[in-house]
Structures are given as structure tokens and as C-alpha cells.
Amino acid sequence: MAKLSVVNPATGKVAATLPADDAKSVAAKYRRAREAQPRWARVRLKERLATIERFRALVVRDAERLAHVLTTEVGKPIAQSRNELKGLLPRLDFFLEETAHALRSERVSGERGGPMEERISHEPLGVVANISAWNYPWFVGSNVFVPALLAGNTVLYKPSEFAALTGAEIARLLYEAGVPQDVFIPLVGGGAVGEALLAQPVDGVFFTGSVGTGRKIAAAVAGRMIKVQLELGGKDPIYVCEDVDVATAATGIADGAFYNTGQSCCSVERVYVHEAIFDRFVEAFVAEVRRFRRGNPEDESTYIGPLTRAPQVKVLEAQVKDALAKGARVLTGGKRAKGPGHWFEPTVLVDVRHDMAVMREESFGPVIGVMPVASDAQAVELMNDTQYGLTAGVYTRDRARAERILAQVRSGSVYWNCCDRVSPRLPWSGVGDSGVGLTLSRYGIEAFTRPKAWHLRSA
Numbered sequence: 001m002a003k004l005s006v007v008n009p010a011t012g013k014v015a016a017t018l019p020a021d022d023a024k025s026v027a028a029k030y031r032r033a034r035e036a037q038p039r040w041a042r043v044r045l046k047e048r049l050a051t052i053e054r055f056r057a058l059v060v061r062d063a064e065r066l067a068h069v070l071t072t073e074v075g076k077p078i079a080q081s082r083n084e085l086k087g088l089l090p091r092l093d094f095f096l097e098e099t100a101h102a103l104r105s106e107r108v109s110g111e112r113g114g115p116m117e118e119r120i121s122h123e124p125l126g127v128v129a130n131i132s133a134w135n136y137p138w139f140v141g142s143n144v145f146v147p148a149l150l151a152g153n154t155v156l157y158k159p160s161e162f163a164a165l166t167g168a169e170i171a172r173l174l175y176e177a178g179v180p181q182d183v184f185i186p187l188v189g190g191g192a193v194g195e196a197l198l199a200q201p202v203d204g205v206f207f208t209g210s211v212g213t214g215r216k217i218a219a220a221v222a223g224r225m226i227k228v229q230l231e232l233g234g235k236d237p238i239y240v241c242e243d244v245d246v247a248t249a250a251t252g253i254a255d256g257a258f259y260n261t262g263q264s265c266c267s268v269e270r271v272y273v274h275e276a277i278f279d280r281f282v283e284a285f286v287a288e289v290r291r292f293r294r295g296n297p298e299d300e301s302t303y304i305g306p307l308t309r310a311p312q313v314k315v316l317e318a319q320v321k322d323a324l325a326k327g328a329r330v331l332t333g334g335k336r337a338k339g340p341g342h343w344f345e346p347t348v349l350v351d352v353r354h355d356m357a358v359m360r361e362e363s364f365g366p367v368i369g370v371m372p373v374a375s376d377a378q379a380v381e382l383m384n385d386t387q388y389g390l391t392a393g394v395y396t397r398d399r400a401r402a403e404r405i406l407a408q409v410r411s412g413s414v415y416w417n418c419c420d421r422v423s424p425r426l427p428w429s430g431v432g433d434s435g436v437g438l439t440l441s442r443y444g445i446e447a448f449t450r451p452k453a454w455h456l457r458s459a
């Protein structure tokens with residue numbers, strides 16, 4: 001049987017070895033999920049909601065242990081692993097509160113029992129494939145599998161091979177909460193297991209990951225009449241206007257760029273600063289970044305951990321090298337850090353331009369470029385000069401100015417005086433290479449259903 005080794009990215013040591021899936025076991029799991037689906041769809045919504053409510057209580061019960069599992073396998077600093085588990089609860093609460101409303105069938109014309117009544121009901125898609133990323137496995141996983149299950153789908157859940165232990169914990173808690181074992185089925189393995197899953201006749205594919213893999217998934221399911229959602233990467237910009245409190249803006253944006261060691265889809269990846277305050281902002285920003293403690297992710301005070309995936313060290317090295325060759329300067333960091341595991345120093349670059357990879361390609365690590373701009377118009381032009389469009393933000397005291405700027409930015413989410421923020425009540429979506437489809441908000445519940453049109457004539 002194939003095996004998957006889970007490597008602790010802070011130490012480079014194998015933390016666990018798991019039996020992995022292969023094409024045959026994936027096909028068998030698909031058949032179980034297919035058979036179970038109509039039964040699960042007939043379970044009353046109230047009961048499905050009760051299982052997720054119990055799941056929530058079990059997450060609370062086991063939170064501390066789950067945080068350590070997450071830190072072991074992805075290297076997330078322990079305080080941030082705890083935050084992820086804490087942050088999961090309001091998302092679950094949102095789904096618990098909102099699902100009945102979002103799934104209620106609706107009379108849109110005529111009287112009940114009248115001569116012609118028109119209704120819309122929300123039918124589950126069927127069996128859905130949930131292929132997920134490792135950087136926030138509790139968030140990006142639950143954004144999909146919770147509403148999918150609540151809507152009456154069965155779920156084949158393929159967590160990232162870098163978050164396989166968390167995937168197993170999620171399954172264990174869902175089962176303990178009362179979700180039948182054929183209704184939510186985890187798969188263990190990497191890209192090949194994902195491909196084997198896509199070879200099955202599933203009814204929907206919900207993917208979170210890189211644009212490169214997203215393209216492969218789109219190609220693999222092309223021609224099949226099924227729902228496909230792709231939540232992909234970003235190169236998210238922030239524009240700092242000249243009227244801000246520099247210290248406050250620098251603190252907020254440094255956190256938005258370096259939290260989770262810069263490995264968030266909505267990490268700030270480019271900063272544009274009005275030239276009137278550029279030097280002051282850069283000084284405050286670099287001072288803030290130098291204060292970040294890098295080290296053992298099990299340590300309570302660690303803010304910067306290792307990179308979860310070893311190859312990303314080379315990606316960051318190449319981005320810095322390319323930038324330096326084209327005239328950029330490193331103000332802090334700039335290279336891989338020593339030690340077992342995979343580490344990169346928190347890095348700030350200036351004198352950057354848009355012909356440098358660091359301003360165009362997703363860094364997905366603790367590296368950022370800061371660039372002066374002369375006007376709001378130039379800021380908008382540079383913010384939009386990207387293949388991506390996940391989030392974008394503006395820092396200014398002037399709300400009307402912020403709204404004017406943000407209205408012109410092509411982006412799924414926009415922020416005024418905040419960044420790196422996700423709300424369960426708002427849709428999470430991308431423009432361009434940041435993907436298609438959405439999760440969260442009531443639209444992110446409906447996404448797991450197919451509207452059915454009822455034309456009912458009484459005679």
C-alpha cells in the first residue's frame with residue numbers, strides 16, 4: 001500500500017506516516033459516497049444542522065490538541081494555529097444560522113394552491129469533490145464541506161498532502177458528531193490522488209489551491225457538465241495615502257503581509273505608498289518587520305515560522321535575485337535562513353518595479369515589495385496591473401476617497417483601513433486568475449445546490 005510521509009517543516013523530520021489512497025481505493029470511496037447521497041439528502045435539515053453543531057462543540061473540546069497537530073504538519077506558529085481554530089467557530093455559527101434560510105424553497109409567483117404557483121427549491125448537487133490547500137486547512141476546508149454537507153451532498157474530501165493529519169482529525173470529529181462514514185470521506189495523498197478523484201463521475205468540484213493546479217483541474221473536467229469552483233492565489237495590493245497615521249498603517253499592513261509567514265491567499269503582496277510619506281512609512285514598516293520573532297513554531301511568542309513547502313524557498317530566492325538584478329534594494333532579510341527545515345527571512349524590498357517577478361507573481365512567503373506612487377490614479381493603475389484579483393485595500397482617513405479608489409479596483413474583496421480579512425457573511429471570490437465561483441455568505445451556501453423551478457397548475 002502507498003504511504004504518505006508527513007514532514008514537520010520546522011525540523012525536516014518525519015512526524016507521521018499514513019496509508020495513502022490509490023486509484024482503486026478512490027473509486028471505491030466514490031461508490032460509497034454515491035450510494036449514501038440520496039439517503040443523506042433525505043435526512044431532515046434540522047438533523048444535519050445538529051451534527052454540525054456537535055462538530056463545533058468537539059472542535060472546542062479538542063482545540064488545543066488540534067492546534068498542535070496543525071503546527072506540527074504545516075509549521076504555523078502555535079498562537080496562529082489557535083487563532084485558526086478560534087476563527088472557525090464564527091464561520092460554523094454563520095452556517096448554522098443561515099443555512100435554513102438560504103435553502104428554504106421560495107414561492108416567487110401566485111398563491112399556494114392557486115391556479116398557477118411558481119416555486120424555486122434548492123437541490124443538492126450530489127457527490128462533490130473538495131480538493132483543498134494546506135495554508136488554512138480548517139478555514140478553506142470548512143468553507144466547502146460544511147455548507148456542502150448541510151445542503152445534502154456527500155463529500156469526498158482531499159486535504160492537501162501537507163495537511164493530511166488535520167484532514168484525518170476533521171473526519172474523526174465529523175464522525176463523532178454523527179456524520180455517517182459514507183457521507184464525508186477523506187482521501188490521503190497528493191496530486192495523483194486528486195487526479196484519481198477527478199476521474200470519478202462526481203457532480204461538483206470545489207478546489208482551493210494554486211492557479212497552476214487550478215488550470216489542470218479546469219482542463220481535467222472540461223467537457224463534463226458539472227459545477228466547478230476554483231479558489232486560487234493572489235498578488236494582493238495595498239495603497240497607503242498621505243493622510244494616514246503612519247505608525248498605525250505600517251503595523252496593520254506588516255501584519256497583513258507577514259501573518260501565517262506570508263502564506264495566505266489574501267496576504268498583502270504589494271504595497272504602494274503616496275510619495276509624500278514614502279520614506280516615513282518605509283522606516284516604520286521595516287522597524288515593525290524587524291520586530292517579528294522568527295523561530296520554533298511551538299514557541300508562544302513566535303510570529304514567523306518555517307515555509308510549509310520546501311520548494312518555496314527557491315521561489316523566494318529567485319524572486320529576490322531577479323529584483324536585485326533589476327535594481328531593487330533589500331532593506332531587511334533577503335535570504336534563506338539556516339537550520340533544519342525550510343526557512344526564509346522576513347524580507348522588505350524597495351526600488352521595485354512591475355517588470356520584477358516579486359511584483360507580479362505570487363510570493364506566498366515572507367517577502368514584500370514597497371513602491372512609491374504620485375497619485376491615486378497611478379495607484380489604481382498599478383493595483384490593477386496584475387493577472388490576479390483576490391483582495392485589495394486602501395489606507396486613508398477619507399472614506400469617500402477610499403470608496404472612489406476601491407470602486408475602480410478589479411478585485412473580489414476590497415478593504416478600507418484593514419487587510420488580510422475574511423468574513424463568513426461576505427462572499428469570498430476572485431477576479432481573473434484568482435479563480436471562479438465563491439464560498440461564504442448566503443451565496444456560498446447556495447453554491448452547493450442546484451435551483452429547481454416548479455411550475456404548479458392546480459387544475
Ligand code: NAD
Pocket residue numbers: 131132133134135136140158159160161189190191192193194195198208209210211212213214216217231232233234264265266362364390428430434435
Ligand atoms: P496546490 O495547487 O499545490 O495544491 C492544492 C491541492 O490540489 C492539494 O490538495 C493538491 O494535492 C491537489 N492537487 C495537486 N495537483 C493536482 C492535480 N493535478 N489534480 C487534482 N488535484 C491536485 O496549492 P497549495 O500549495 O496547497 O496551496 C497554496 C495556493 O492556494 C496558493 O496559491 C494560495 O493563494 C491558494 N489559496 C487560495 C485560497 C482562496 O480562497 N482563494 C485559499 C487558500 C489558498
